[in-house]
Amino acid sequence: MIILGFESSCDETGVAVVDTQRGLLAHALHSQVAMHEDYGGVVPELASRDHIRRVLPLTREALAQAGLGLDDVDAVAYTAGPGLAGALLVGASVARSIAWARDLPAIPIHHLEGHLLSPLLADPRPEFPFVALLVSGGHTQLMRVDGVGQYTLLGETLDDAAGEAFDKTAKLLGLGYPGGPALAALAEGADETRFELPRPKLHSQDLDFSFSGLKTAVLTRLRQLERDAPEGRVAESDRAALAAATQAAIVDVLVAKSLRALKETGLKRIVVAGGVGANRRLRERLVAGLARLKGQAYFPPLALCTDNGAMIAFAAAMRVQAGLADLTDTKPAFDVHPRWALSEIG
Secondary structure, eight states: OEEEEEEOSSSEEEEEEEETTTEEEEEEEEEOHHHHGGGTSOOHHHHHHHHHHHHHHHHHHHHHHHTOOGGGOOEEEEEEESSOHHHHHHHHHHHHHHHHHTTOOEEEEEHHHHHHHGGGGSSSOOOSSEEEEEESSSOEEEEEEEETTEEEEEEEBSSSOHHHHHHHHHHHTTOOSSHHHHHHHHHTTSOTTSSOOOOTTTTOSSSOBOOHHHHHHHHHHHHHHHHHSGGGOOOHHHHHHHHHHHHHHHHHHHHHHHHHHHHHHTOOEEEEESGGGGOHHHHHHHHHHHHHTTOEEEOOOGGGSSSOHHHHHHHHHHHHHTTOSOTTOOOSOOOOOSSOOGGGOO
C-alpha cells in the first residue's frame, strides 16, 4: 500500500510517500525557521499561511522523488494533532480533500506517535517492547511501548519541556531562533563545570521532569555576570560556559530518568524521538549509559528528528499493518485536535 503523508502541526511543512512493504520512498520538507527568526518564536498565523503556500509544491516534489503520481496512492495520512490549530487545519484539509476526491481512505495520525515510531525508520531498527523518550520543544515524556498503539505513560514534565528550556535559555543568552541548536553550538568546547546549576528532580523516585527552575537559575547567574562585567557586557567565554552548564544540566536529568525507566521496566532498549534527540551531547551520554546496562539506544536519522511528513506516513503504514487504521474512512468531514494526549488513541 502506498501512503501519502502530510505534517503541518507547527513550523515545518512535510510531505512524504511510504510503501507498507518497501518503507520510505520519498520525503520533502520546508522549515519556517528563517521566517520566524525575527520574532524569536513561531507566529501561528504566519505559520498557517506559509503551510498553504508550501504544501502543494512539496506534494508534487515528494511524488516526483518517488516516481509516482496520485493515481498510485492508496491512502492519505495527516497530522490531526496536537499542534497549532490553524497549521493543523492546512495539512488536514489538503489530505482530506485529496482522499475524498480520489475515494481513498484518510488516516489521522497523532503527532507524537509519528515521533515515537520514527526511529523504526533507522537501521538497526528497534524491536518491541522498548522505552521511548519523547523530547522536543513542547513535550518531554517517557513511555513504555509494547507495540503500535500500545503506549503507557511512565513520566512527563510538570512544567517546561526540555526543548523549551533550551529555547528559553538561548533567548536569555541573546541567541537566535531556534534556540536549542544555537545553545548547543555556543556550548561546544566550553567548560560545563564552571557554573553550578540545579538538576531539578534528578534524585526523585518518580520518572517526572521539571525544567522551569533551571531557567530561573540561569537568569539569576546571568544577571550576576552582567553586574560584575565591565559596562554590563558578559564575556563570550562566560556565555559559552553558561550555555554548556545548561546543556549539561538538562542532559543529566534526561539521561538519569531514562536509565531509571529502563531499570524499573526491566527493558534494555530505549528509543529517543523529537527535536532534542538531535543533540549530540544527549546522544553520547545515553549511548554510554546504555553500554553500562548492556542495553542499546536508538535514534531516528538526524534529518527526521524535527517534524516531518515521513514520520506521519510511516506511522500510518504501521497502523495499517497492525490493523488499527480505518480504511473505510473516505468522508470529507474531519476535525483536528490542538490538545490531544497520546493515551487517548488506540
